[in-house]
Amino acid sequence: LSSSDPQSLHLAPPEPPSLGMSVCPWQVCGAWVWILVAATSVSFPLLQGWVMYVSLTSCLLSLLLFLSYFFGFRRNSENWRVLDSLYHGATAILYMSAAVLQANATIRSEDNPSSPPRYQLNTAASFFAFLTTFLYILHAFSIYYH
Numbered sequence: 001l002s003s004s005d006p007q008s009l010h011l012a013p014p015e016p017p018s019l020g021m022s023v024c025p026w027q028v029c030g031a032w033v034w035i036l037v038a039a040t041s042v043s044f045p046l047l048q049g050w051v052m053y054v055s056l057t058s059c060l061l062s063l064l065l066f067l068s069y070f071f072g073f074r075r076n077s078e079n080w081r082v083l084d085s086l087y088h089g090a091t092a093i094l095y096m097s098a099a100v101l102q103a104n105a106t107i108r109s110e111d112n113p114s115s116p117p118r119y120q121l122n123t124a125a126s127f128f129a130f131l132t133t134f135l136y137i138l139h140a141f142s143i144y145y146h
Contacts (some may be wrong), residue, residue: 026139029132030059030095036125037102038056040118043109047101051129054098070113085144092136099129107145 013058042048063089074080106122107117 008081026135032128040121044105051098051102088140095133102126
C-alpha cells in the first residue's frame with residue numbers, strides 16, 4: 001500500500017493496556033493504614049489485628065500483582081483482566097470490613113480522654129482505610145468495564 005492510502009494510516013499495532021495512575025495510590029494508602037494502626041499501639045487487638053492483616057497482605061499482594069504485570073506475565077495469559085478485576089474486587093470487600101472495624105476502634109478510642117494522639121491516629125487510619133476501599137472498588141470496576 002502506498003503512504004497516500006488512507007487505510008494504511010490506521011493500521012498501527014494496538015497499544016498494550018496501561019495501568020494508569022491508579023496503581024500506586026491503593027498501595028500507598030494501604031501502607032498508610034498499616035503504619036497508622038501500628039502507631040496506635042493496637043488498643044483493640046481483635047479489631048485492629050484484622051485491619052493490619054488485611055492492609056499488609058493486600059499491599060504485598062498488590063505489589064506482587066504489579067511486578068507480574070511489569071515483567072510481562074500478562075502477555076502469557078488471556079484472563080489477565082479477569083484476574084485483576086477479581087483480585088481487586090475481593091480485596092475491596094476485605095478492605096471494607098477492615099475499614100468498618102477500624103472505624104469501630106476509632107469510636108472506642110474516643111472515650112479515653114488521656115490519649116488524644118491515639119484517637120487522631122485511629123481517625124487517620126479509618127480515613128485511609130475507607131479511601132483504600134474506594135480505590136480498590138474503582139480499579140476493579142474500571143478493569144471490568146474496560
